[in-house]
Structures are given as structure tokens and as C-alpha cells.
Amino acid sequence: MIEKINIDPQVETIVMPENLRVGLVVAEHRKKCLNAGCPFDYAGLAFGQSPFHVPPPLESALCEHAGKGHYSAAEGIAELREAIAGFNKRNFKLEIDPARIVVGPGTKDLIFTIFTMISGHVIIPSPSWIGYAPQLELLGKHYHTFHLRPDCDFRIQPADLDQFLSSMTHEGKQHLLVLNNPNNPSGVVYSKEELGEIADVCRKNNTLVLADEIYALSTYEFENFTSMGLIYPEGTFITNGLSKDRSAGGYRLGSCILPEKADDKLAEDFTKIAATVYTNVSTPTQYAAIAAYEPSPEIDEYFAITREIHRMMGLFMSEEFNKIQGIKATTPQGAFYFYADFNLLTESLKKKGVMTSNQLGRSLISHPYHIAVVTGDAVMLRPEDYGARIAFVDYDGRQAFERYKKNPPKSKTAEIDFVRDNAPQMLKGIEYLKKYIDYVVS
Ligand SMILES: Cc1ncc(COP(=O)(O)O)c(C=O)c1O
Secondary structure, three states: OOOOOOOOOOHHHOOOOHHHHHHHHHHHHHHHHHHHOOOOOOOOOOOOOOOOOOOOHHHHHHHOOOOOOOOOOOOOHHHHHHHHHHHHHEEEHHOOHHHHHHOOHHHHHHHHHHHOOOEEEEEEEEOOOOHHHHHHHHHOOOEEEOOOOOOOOOOHHHHHHHHHHOOOOOOOOOOOEEEEEOOOOOOOOOOOHHHHHHHHHHHOEEEEEEEEEOOOHHHHHHHHOHHHHHHOOOEEEEEEEEEOOOOOHHHHHEEEEEOOOOEEEEEEEEHHHHHOOOOOOHHHHHHHHHHHHOHHHHHHHHHHHHHHHHHHHHHHHHHHHHHHHOOOOOOEEEEEEEEEEEEHHHHHHHHOOOOHOOOOOOOOOOOOOOOOOEEEHOOOOOOOOOOEEEEOOOHHHHHHHHEEEHHHOOOHOOOHHHHHOOOOHHHHHHHHHHHHHHHHOO
């Protein structure tokens, strides 16, 4: 008779991803507050989902291919891999043989496959996206948190990286550096020169790079974006997909470009894992995705409009945060996040019983402040480091898109008006944050 189902202890090492955990906490507070007649719902600065609609050519292609119920190639159908190669050439000047491209169910899964395959230790710069460390914990792999300096805007400093890597002494000494550019949570975008210096350090220290470039096309000055694949082709895995710049996170489709140095064996191993774990990405989604990668003036316009709206929202929000005494926010250059440092308020926070960064997140969401952000260990901060990831996507994206298309703002004042008209909930969030800080310092 089965009395209890025992779970493998490895599973106990991870917790529900923080953005989902915050979602549950928010739902709980919301219910309590709404029942008590509280006037403000909450400012959703935690969940990093694109607010925009799926580009129409992608949506109609999915309907068109809905009947394709057959299984398909584990590494992705050939037509899609060719379209992805063309897309990379047009947008990132990358000349990629489609044989080096593997398609997966979102980049999260592809990142998991890379972590599974590559031996050696992984280096995760912090603050970081919430996804990497739990995957490594689940796999039981060694990883090291590389804390970035606030005085350098949380950008990797090549000399610091060199020192960090040279001090590692594990057997084989192969490392894998996670390089998320544009960065979630800081919004930082690395220049070509910075990437060149980081690549030199990696070459010197036998370090591969996992270049998570999922936000590449949401770089506000897109002409300034350089893929690590151009700078360090022999050692870089590039992951990208439809989730962010084409607002199709739920489609679950991403791609990985294997390093130039990869031999056939690496590609075969990748495919072997894909075939073992998920067989193939949904076949209709793969056929539909071709429309999202082939040349399309409509999708190019979509990229241009959405990145402009992200830029206006991000700059406005980060400026507003910086106006609040005690908070220092990064200025985003891409993606839809910035990082807010609350450490100047350490003493006051402690006096109010907020002893850790995790507790900061909990106290911000509590009544009457209602601000949902991601803090603490989820972004790989030290417990006493009061910081938060701020996502600026809490608005009606379709409406903002249509309004922008009809009447794009032409001055700084018009941009501010655009944000005020389209993102009232985020503005309320700022007001509530000010109240929270007043309470903390009182
Ligand atoms: C930095 C970063 N990498 C990867 C992902 C995962 O994206 P996907 O939907 O392709 O799995 C996300 C999504 O939040 C992200 O922010």
C-alpha cells in the first residue's frame, strides 16, 4: 500500500520561481485589501511579461498551421532553422550555418540543456535573472555568484572577471559565464568594446559564454547592440526567442546558436537531449514561427514601435525612482527592467524591522503600499543587500501601441505625457512608493 509519495531531495533545493511566488503573495493581499474596501489594487512591477499583442503575421500563421499534428525534428524543422539563420544575418550580422541552430520550447529550456551538457563550473553575475540558479540547483551543478559593483552600474568589469576566474581551481578548469545582454534586471547594454574585453578574459581563462540575448531587439538604440556571437564566435552559445520582442512567451519557442568551435558531436548531443526530454517543439508553433523570422516590414515596424515605448516607459520610471531620496536606480538601455538600490536607507529599514532584501519585497507589497517587485535571493543578492528588480510593463500594451502608431510623441514633454496617459497604474505605483519611503524614514 502506498502511504506516502517520496520526492527526490534534489527537488527540495529549489523553490517556486520568485515572479510566480510574488504573484501568489499579490493575489493574497489583493483579496484581503479589496475585501477591506482598499482603494488601490497594486502596482505590478514584478512580472516581466511583454505588454504587447502577438504580431499579426505570427498569429495568423499559427491558425494556418494548426492542422499540422505530426511530430517533427527534435532540433527544429529545417525551414525554421533557415529562417532563423536569415534573421540573425539581417539583424545581428551573424553568418550562421543552420546546422548550428537548435530550436527549443523557449530559451529557458535551451539554457537548461546547455547547463546539462557543459562540464565545469558556471559563473552567474549578480544581480541576475531569476531563472539560472534554480536550474543549476536542480541539476546539482556547481555555480558561483559573481557580485557586480554598484559604482560601475552593475556592468561586468573585465579585470574583476579575470581575477574571479583565475581564482577558480576546480578540475579541468572549464567555466561557463552567463552573459545576459541587454540585462535583466539592470537594463544595461554592453558596448562592442566591453564585449571584446570580456571575450579576451574568457579566452585567457578557458571560459565559454552563454549569451542570453533574449532582449536584443528591445535595445533602445538598436544600432548599438552587438551580439557576443560576433565577438567570441568560437566560445559562445547564443540563446534568443519569440517571448520578449515578439510578445509570444506562451508560444514557447526559442533558439540556440552553438559556438563556431562546436563539432557535429555537440549538435548531436543537443538534439539527443531534446529528443529525450521533449521530442520536439509544437509543430504548428514551429511553422508559424517562420513568419516571425522571415523579412516582414510589419514585424520590423512592430519592433521599432515596441522598443520606443519600452524606452519611454523605462526612462520615465527610472527617473522617477531616482527622484526619491534614498533610492538609486540604473538607467535602462534595453529590455523592460531596471535595478533599484535601496541601501542608502539601510538604517531606517532596519529600524522598521525590514532586515533583509527579501523582507523589503514583502513589506513593499503589504497594505497600504501595494507595490510588487522582485527582491533578494531571487535576483541573487546577498541577504542584507536591499535591492529590487523593477519591471515597467504594467499598462495596456495594445492601446499604447495603437496610440503611438497614430501619433508618436515628438518631444521629451510629449513622451512624458504619453507615459502619463498610458501607464496610470505605474504612476500610482510611484506615489505609493513615495509614501512607503516617507514611512520608512519617519
Ligand atoms: C533574461 C531572461 N532569459 C531567459 C528568459 C526565458 O525566456 P523564454 O520565454 O524564452 O523561456 C527570460 C524570461 O523572463 C529572461 O528574462
